Amino acid sequence: MARILILFAHPALEKSRVHKALLQQMPHVRGVTFNDLYEQYPDLDIDIEREQQLLLRHDTIVFQHPFYWYSSPAIIKQWMDLVLEHGWAYGGEGRMLHGKRLLNVISTGGSAEAYSPQGRNRYPILELLRPFELTARLCGMDYLPPFVIHSTHRISNEELQREAHRYRAALNLLAGHDADTGSLPLQGYLNDLIID
Numbered sequence: 001m002a003r004i005l006i007l008f009a010h011p012a013l014e015k016s017r018v019h020k021a022l023l024q025q026m027p028h029v030r031g032v033t034f035n036d037l038y039e040q041y042p043d044l045d046i047d048i049e050r051e052q053q054l055l056l057r058h059d060t061i062v063f064q065h066p067f068y069w070y071s072s073p074a075i076i077k078q079w080m081d082l083v084l085e086h087g088w089a090y091g092g093e094g095r096m097l098h099g100k101r102l103l104n105v106i107s108t109g110g111s112a113e114a115y116s117p118q119g120r121n122r123y124p125i126l127e128l129l130r131p132f133e134l135t136a137r138l139c140g141m142d143y144l145p146p147f148v149i150h151s152t153h154r155i156s157n158e159e160l161q162r163e164a165h166r167y168r169a170a171l172n173l174l175a176g177h178d179a180d181t182g183s184l185p186l187q188g189y190l191n192d193l194i195i196d
């Protein structure tokens with residue numbers, strides 16, 4: 001079984017609707033370690049050794065968070081700056097993450113149409129997530145198509161539940177030994193590859 005590490009960042013989880021719904025799926029997925037970064041490090045004082053040891057024990061690394069200012073909440077960036085050390089994650093002898101997989105799981109207030117060339121945000125989500133894709137590549141990781149939930153202020157409870165079940169199915173797929181993720185097209189979203 002492949003082990004999944006979820007690096008979760010939501011600075012106001014008590015006000016969340018979308019990520020709360022996603023987190024309710026966790027008990028139904030085997031082999032997942034849930035690492036709530038804001039709970040663990042309220043002062044952003046990240047324990048590098050602890051985080052690196054966690055990374056070594058898992059095969060798939062997930063960044064799960066709301067989309068903030070076309071990017072992630074600050075602690076994700078802090079985590080990347082500190083934990084992905086030169087000579088460990090990349091550069092020189094830095095090969096500790098080689099062969100692992102990286103997945104972004106995000107929610108956006110903006111609609112899918114808003115994240116298109118004609119839309120108000122101009123660029124597709126895949127373009128805005130390029131820094132994560134390139135980070136994965138630099139560290140020798142396979143970058144997976146992201147799992148995205150749009151229109152968070154308008155999504156119905158039914159649709160949210162459907163996406164939450166897709167998330168659970170996606171994690172179970174990734175936990176399977178024989179998940180052939182090397183062939184996943186980096187065009188659409190992981191959501192669309194899950195058959196309900």
Ligand SMILES: Cc1cc2nc3c(=O)[nH]c(=O)nc-3n(C[C@H](O)[C@H](O)[C@H](O)COP(=O)(O)O)c2cc1C
Nearest residue numbers: 016017018019066067068069070107108109110152
């Ligand atoms: C500080 C902040 C920045 C945000 N920036 C964006 C943004 O750049 N693009 C976007 O589509 N939504 C943005 N949003 C909306 C959030 O992504 C949305 O509220 C969140 O995904 C909802 O998930 P939740 O119910 O789990 O909180 C932002 C919200 C906040 C509070």
